[in-house]
Amino acid sequence: MKRTFTKVDLSFITDPQQTYNAIRGIIKTMVFLGFFDDSQKVTVKGQNGNKMACLDVLGQVMGVKLGMNDHDRYLIVMRHIFHIEDPKTNHRWEHTSTMVASGKSKAEKGTTVMSVTVGVTTAFATRLVIEGKVSQRGVLSPITPEIYNPLLNQLEGIGIKMVEESANP
Numbered sequence: 001m002k003r004t005f006t007k008v009d010l011s012f013i014t015d016p017q018q019t020y021n022a023i024r025g026i027i028k029t030m031v032f033l034g035f036f037d038d039s040q041k042v043t044v045k046g047q048n049g050n051k052m053a054c055l056d057v058l059g060q061v062m063g064v065k066l067g068m069n070d071h072d073r074y075l076i077v078m079r080h081i082f083h084i085e086d087p088k089t090n091h092r093w094e095h096t097s098t099m100v101a102s103g104k105s106k107a108e109k110g111t112t113v114m115s116v117t118v119g120v121t122t123a124f125a126t127r128l129v130i131e132g133k134v135s136q137r138g139v140l141s142p143i144t145p146e147i148y149n150p151l152l153n154q155l156e157g158i159g160i161k162m163v164e165e166s167a168n169p
Contacts, residue, residue: 093168
């Protein structure tokens with residue numbers, strides 16, 4: 001089997017210790033996931049007989065080690081930190097936006113928080129379009145108040161919300 005390797009530009013890394021730590025972390029992760037374990041069976045051909053994409057093989061390997069069982073739950077913590085400057089006064093401050101959410105396990109007959117934050121949000125947005133509450137047309141990002149205000153209100157109603165904190169008085 002002929003192997004081809006792509007040259008990776010690492011010229012942006014100037015500190016040898018940083019380079020060593022990065023490579024060491026990657027290898028530790030690969031060992032943890034079982035990349036060097038001969039006992040793990042990996043399928044490289046898809047159902048149609050064609051070779052699987054590298055990302056699909058990676059997902060297969062990760063699924064063995066990182067798969068959830070029926071009693072597992074997980075937690076999502078999302079934190080955005082914004083550094084803001086008022087162009088008129090040059091006053092700078094920090095603003096944070098944080099969300100902490102947890103889903104229920106399969107054994108609890110619950111849904112994952114990922115399905116709520118992604119799927120339910122999409123359903124809410126679809127309802128806005130069907131009800132004619134979105135005047136824009138095409139593929140849209142939720143960056144206008146017409147879209148994001150109703151979505152955020154509906155999500156807060158089911159317990160999904162961001163906590164806003166600002167160092168600006």
